[in-house]
Amino acid sequence: MTRDYSEFLGADRAADGSKPQPTALQRLGWQPWFAQQISADDITARPPVRVVEVHRSGLHVIGNDIDTTLPPRADVTVGDWLLLDRTNMDASLLLERKSLLKRRAPGPDRQVQLIAANIDTAFIVTSCNQDFNVARLERYLALALEADITPVIILTKSDLVEDAAHYVQSAAAISDLVPVVTLDARGDDPREKLAEWCRPGHTVAFLGSSGVGKSTLTNALAGTQEIETQAIREADARGRHTTTRRQLHIVPGGCIVLDTPGMREVQMTDVxxxxxxxxxxxxxxxxxxxxxxxxxxxxxxxxxxxxxxxxxxxxxxxxxxxxxxxxxxxxxxxxxxxxxxxxxxxxxxxxxxxxxxxxx
CATH class of the missing domain: 1.10.40.50 (Probable gtpase engc; domain 3)
Incomplete structure (x- = not known):
């Protein structure tokens, strides 16, 4: 089901009538990196739009008073910015990316799968249970560092173990470059402990296996229960695929959140x-x-x-x-x-x- 983004579009208003608020594009993650690639005439003739969902049938894009679907394109992924060509949507121009997450796609043909573009911070999520795997964390971190994305390790379900110190120490030992945050995915922990990275106009992504709490974290940041969540299997601590596609969720007054399906296989290529x-x-x-x-x-x-x-x-x-x-x-x-x-x-x-x- 395609989400309705209309509440985030339209005229920009100041809360008290004096202080200007971020524009619709800025709320979508528009930054100087993209603005410097175009001219003032481009914005009028070919307005910028961001890809918020990718379906087999097309690309759901939104912009300033724009909410539409474009034909599918293999070279475009969620998070990308396009200059919309209203007369020939197939010809909409893909802007140079600030960052790109990709992996070798599963299967024998060794194609590259685009995961997401223009991410500022990647939250690598794992649980304090059998899901915790240093080698898998290293793979996600290598992807993020290659793309010049700030990585942060998030440990969830720490309340379900007697002592989470072992998990924290193991995660912290992976790299001095990567902070480790332990939190309860429910309640106020996500908003409070992740506020440093979840600034307005910034795009963050939750990456990790199924069942570690990515959708729960997205709901916590957004203050809703819009995304369905499921419990893990107790026998092996493995989760079910609740999220079936990559989709951007815009937090009112805050950041843009990418929720992704769980990935247990992260094959390295060009990293x-x-x-x-x-x-x-x-x-x-x-x-x-x-x-x-x-x-x-x-x-x-x-x-x-x-x-x-x-x-x-x-x-x-x-x-x-x-x-x-x-x-x-x-x-x-x-x-x-x-x-x-x-x-x-x-x-x-x-x-x-x-x-x-x-x-x-």
């Missing part, structure tokens, strides 16, 4: 710098190896192996780093190879068409 940022210490060590192409296995002069032997780095963390690096390299190489093949095939088709035209 080399994100992995390097997350494992900054291991990356720095690797530059001290004797050989530039050192695989950190049996090569002489390996700084990584020397640090491991000296007890300076954790073996399990090293194994996860190597796995992510290998996976990212394989998926990125496979993607580059597929793009090369597609480009070569397209060139071949064009050459054949030219030959046929000459014969005709």
């Amino acid at each position: 080399a710098s994100g992995i390097d940022d997350l494992f900054a210490d291991l990356h720095a060590l690797s530059t001290e190896c004797k050989f530039n192409d050192c695989r950190h296995e049996t090569e002489p002069g390996c700084a990584i192996r020397a640090a491991l032997a000296a007890g300076e780095i954790d073996e399990a963390r090293l194994a996860r780093w190597r796995k992510l690096k290998a996976e990212e390299a394989f998926n990125s190489a496979s993607l580059a190879e597929r793009r090369y093949i597609e480009k070569s095939f397209g060139k071949l088709v064009r050459n054949v068409q030219k030959i046929h035209k000459k014969r005709d």
Whole structure:
């Protein structure tokens, strides 16, 4: 069911008649990054709209007094900004993104799946139960860091365990770059503890597995129960897919919230710098190896192996780093190879068409 966004559109009003309020576009997340890409004439001729929902049948977009649906496009995802071409909606211009979350899509064809665009903060949500998994958290964090999105780890369901300190310590040990917040997804905790990142006009995303409380957190920020939630299975602490599509929810007077379906498989592709940022210490060590192409296995002069032997780095963390690096390299190489093949095939088709035209 498509949500009605009409309450967020229309004329901009000052609450007391004196202080100007954010414009409709600013409430949707419009920032100088996007404004500098267009001219004043563009706003009149092709008004900016933001993609708030993606369906198989089309793109739900809203803007200043605009609420409509555009034809589906493979190159557009939720959170994107477009310059609306009213005469030919297929030709609406996609503005350069401030950030982009993506992963290798499940399946054998190694396509890239766009998750969301123009996110300011990514809340990586996990529960203090069997869902908690350091390796999975590292994958989400690498995606966020690669996209220059501020990541924050959120631990939910801490009230269901006797001592949440172990989960907090394990999460905090992943990276000094990432704050860890423990909260109750119900009640006032989300609004109070996440206020630093949930400023008006900022777009935040809740990422994580099904059942960790992403929809509950979105409802808490919005002050509604609009999004359906479900309990986890007690046997294995796994949740059911309550959210079935990625959708932006605009919090009145606050931020824009992206709720996403749970993702247990997060395959790495084109995130080399994100992995390097997350494992900054291991990356720095690797530059001290004797050989530039050192695989950190049996090569002489390996700084990584020397640090491991000296007890300076954790073996399990090293194994996860190597796995992510290998996976990212394989998926990125496979993607580059597929793009090369597609480009070569397209060139071949064009050459054949030219030959046929000459014969005709």
